[in-house]
C-alpha cells in the first residue's frame with residue numbers, strides 16, 4: 214500500500230520524456246514518487262482527488278533571505294546602496310535569533326501556501342533557520358551570509374561560522390537540508406577571502422551561494438579595484454563551477470556570459486528585486502542561448518515584497534519580452550522549467566519533475582477559478598493568470614504540508630502574530646538607536 218495517490222488531475226510532469234497527462238495519477242510512497250501514469254492499480258492510505266486542478270512539481274526558489282520577511286515594506290522605493298547601507302544593514306544590526314526564527318517561520322508559511330517546496334537561503338542565525346526549516350517540512354539549501362569587507366580578522370571569524378554551519382547542517386532533516394557557503398558578494402568579500410572560501414567548500418564538498426554583478430556600482434567598484442569585473446575576477450581564482458549558485462548576474466558582458474555558461478555556473482534570476490531596486494535587466498535569453506542553467510528566485514521580502522514564484526515567473530517573461538522587444542521571448546513553458554527543473558538542478562536535488570524515483574515534492578493548483586477560466590493552455594495559465602493563492606495542496610518529501618488550502622505543519626495564526634510582534638519590536642529598537 215502506497216502513502217498517497219493523487220488522481221483525476223491534469224499532470225504537468227515537466228519531464229520531457231513523459232510530457233503532460235491530461236488525466237493522470239501520481240503515486241507517492243516513502244518520500245518518493247513511485248508512479249506517474251494515466252491510471253494505476255496501486256492503493257494508498259490517502260487518496261487525493263485533484264479534479265479541476267493541475268498536479269505539478271512544486272517550485273524551487275533559488276535565491277532568498279527568508280528572515281527578511283520581517284522587513285517587508287520597511288524601506289521601499291530606494292536605490293540598492295542606500296537601501297542596504299542606510300536602512301537594511303542598520304536594522305539587521307539589531308536582529309536577534311528569535312527575530313530570525315519569527316521571520317523564517319513566516320517565510321516558510323508563505324512559501325508552503327504559494328507552492329514552493331524548496332529554497333536557497335542566505336542569512337544570519339542559520340542554526341535557528343535550520344531548526345525552523347526542519348520542523349516546517351520544507352526542503353532548503355541554507356548558507357550563513359559571510360561579509361568580510363577586506364578585514365582579514367573578520368574573515369577568519371566569518372569563515373569559521375560558515376564552516377561550523379556547513380559541518381553541522383549539511384544533509385540534516387533526512388536530507389531535506391543541505392548547507393552551502395555564502396560569501397555575500399565579490400565587492401563585499403576580498404579576493405583573498407574568496408580563495409579561502411572556495412578551498413574550504415571544496416574540502417567540505419559543499420556548494421557556494423553568492424551575489425554576482427547585481428548592480429552597475431559593483432561592476433565599477435570591481436573595475437577600479439581589480440581592473441576587471443566580478444566574473445573575470447572569480448574566474449581568475451578558479452572560483453566558478455557547477456557548485457556555484459550566482460544570484461542576479463545582471464551586469465554581464467558577452468564574455469562574462471560565456472565564462473558562466475562554460476563553467477556550468479547556476480544563475481538565479483531575480484527579476485522582481487532587480488526591477489524594484491532598479492538594478493537592471495539580466496540577459497536571461499542570451500544566457501539560455503548559451504546553455505546556462507538559469508533558475509528563478511524572489512530575493513528577500515525587503516526587495517520584492519513577497520515570496521510568490523508565480524509573480525516571479527510572470528515578471529521574468531514580461532521583462533525579457535520588453536527588454537528584447539520580442540513577444541516570443543521566454544515562453545511560458547520555459548519559465549516554468551526555470552522555476553522547477555532548473556532550480557532543482559541548481560540545488561542538486563531530485564525534485565522539479567514528476568518522475569518515478571524523484572522526491573515527492575508535488576503541488577496541486579486549483580484551476581476551477583474565475584480568473585483561470587477558460588483553460589486553453591496549462592503553462593500559459595499558470596504563468597500569466599495564476600497566483601500563489603491558487604495552490605491548494607502541497608506535498609514535500611512525501612508529506613502533506615497543506616491540504617485543500619489548510620496548512621497542516623504549522624500554526625498559521627501564531628506565526629503571523631509572532632512575526633507582527635517581532636517586526637514592531639525590532640523597528641522600535643532600531644528607531645531608538647538612530
Ligand SMILES: O=c1[nH]cnc2c1ncn2[C@@H]1O[C@H](CO)[C@@H](O)[C@H]1O
Nearest residue numbers: 278301335336337358424427512513
Ligand atoms: O539584493 C540584495 N543584494 C545584496 N545583498 C542583499 C540583497 N538582499 C539582501 N541582501 C543582504 O544580504 C545579506 C545576506 O546574508 C543580508 O545582509 C541581506 O540584507
Ligand SMILES: [Zn+2]
Nearest residue numbers: 424460512513
Ligand atoms: Zn539577495
